[in-house]
Amino acid sequence: MLKSASAGTLESGDIYIEVSPIIEHKIDVKLTSIVAQQFGKRIKQIIIDEIAKRDLNGISVNVVDKGARDCTVKARINAVLNRAMDTEVIKWD
Amino acid sequence: MNKNRLRRTMMFAPGNNPSMIQDAHIYGADSIMMDLEDSVALAQKDAARLLVYNALKSCNYGNTELVVRVNPLSTPYGMQDIEAVVRAGVHVVRMPKTETAQDVVECDEQITRVERECGREVGSTLIMAAIESALGVVNAYAIATASPRMMGIALGAEDYSANLKTNRSKEGIELLLARQTIVVAARAAGIDALDTVFSDLNDMEGFANEIKLIKQLGFDGKSVINPRQIPIVHNIFAPESQQIEKSLNIIRAMQEATAKGSGVISLKGKMIDRPVLLRAQRTIDLAIASGIISKDELYGYEVENNG
CATH class of the missing domain: 1.10.10 (Arc Repressor Mutant, subunit A)
Known part of the structure; x- marks a missing residue:
């Protein structure tokens, strides 16, 4: 169903996201960010919301943020989920 | 969308670079062109498309015209690019490597389909076509008049020079016929003519000379690849x-x-x-x-x- 995948870069203004399947039924997000104190909670929430939209569970997410804006976080988490699910079918919102 | 507006500068921004996609408008170019084609590696086409889609939907670009260069419809990416950017509300779809009027008609049909599906006003997305081959130059007027969505035609000089079996010179003598054909076709069709990029950022004098030339030929503006080029174009295009x-x-x-x-x-x-x-x-x-x-x-x- 879900395979390991990554998207994004470590360049300034971007965010690098890796996902992999785990046995436990949970969404486990680990975040490293230069602005973790200010925006860490918000970044995690965007990631969790996008995963929830796809009804996914049992997923580990490793995130290295380099000051990405919300729209970039949203783009990168959706890119990595498409790759992990092996689909290019996009739900446009 | 406003078909008739100033397009002195169209600033190029690689589609998979978040900083440039989000901030390209702050340098004052009349239009920004987010690129999903040549500047994006094949393995990153999916990620770049999503990046541009989300940026178009949520960033505030002020009055800057928003153009996205999509991949050709003959590739596996072109359709999906159109699907994404039209839904996101792009002002102009820029078609690369346009050779015939039929290329424009096919692009128009796909845009119309997506506009209908997403509830966008049919006809509100404009098209500009980049002409990058001898065949494209020969068909310039047919391309320029192939759809009511057409707002401009542009020269893509690198591919065009290679197609001519020559290379680019500082003087641009090899581009003269193409440039004049594109301006004449654009004027006859009542749309804009945009010139190709100038890639040598260390030669600002050569760049300025090229702007003077293309202004005299009748072009409306030029594609630029670096913010430093913008004021030079604007100054030369400024009236006395x-x-x-x-x-x-x-x-x-x-x-x-x-x-x-x-x-x-x-x-x-x-x-x-x-x-x-x-x-x-x-x-x-x-x-x-x-x-x-x-x-x-x-x-x-x-x-x-x-x-």
Whole structure:
């Protein structure tokens, strides 16, 4: 169903996201960010919301943020989920 | 969407680079062109498409015109690019490597389908076509008139030179026929003509010379690859004070004629015909965009004339 995948870069203004399947039924997000104190909670929430939209569970997410804006976080988490699910079918919102 | 607007500069931004996609408009280019084609590696086409889609949907780009260069429809990416950017509300889809009117018709059909599906007004997405081959130059007028969505045609000189079996020179002699053909086709079709990029950022003098050349040939503007190139283009395209004064007088005469209900515009005993009026309007638009005169000055004339 879900395979390991990554998207994004470590360049300034971007965010690098890796996902992999785990046995436990949970969404486990680990975040490293230069602005973790200010925006860490918000970044995690965007990631969790996008995963929830796809009804996914049992997923580990490793995130290295380099000051990405919300729209970039949203783009990168959706890119990595498409790759992990092996689909290019996009739900446009 | 506004088909007739100033397009002195179209700033290129690689589609998979978040910083450039989000901030390309802050340098003052008239249009920004987010690129999903040549600057994006095949393995990153999916990620770049999502990045551009989300940026178009949520970033505030002010009055900057938003253009996205999509991949050709003949590739596995072109359709999905159109699907994403039309849904996101892009102003202009830029088609690469356009060779025939049929290429434009096919792009138009796909845009129309997506506009219908997402509830966007049919016809609101414009198209510009990049001409990058000998066949494209030969078909320039057919391309320029292939769809009511067409707002401009542009020269892509790297591929075009390779197709001609030559290489680019500083003087650009190998591009002369293509440039003139594109300007003539654009003018005949009533749309804009945009020139190719100048890649040597260390040669600003060569860049300025090229701008003077393409301005004289009749181009509306140029694709730029670096913010440093923008003020150079804008300065060269800025009208001179004498020209502005003359144009303001023509506009004033037009407003006086309108106020009197007269269909004939005259200035100092001479009749002003339509091409002169259109050129004056363009000069005033350029002068405002270049910050030489303010809109208030123009409104001043309107108030005076209406009073």
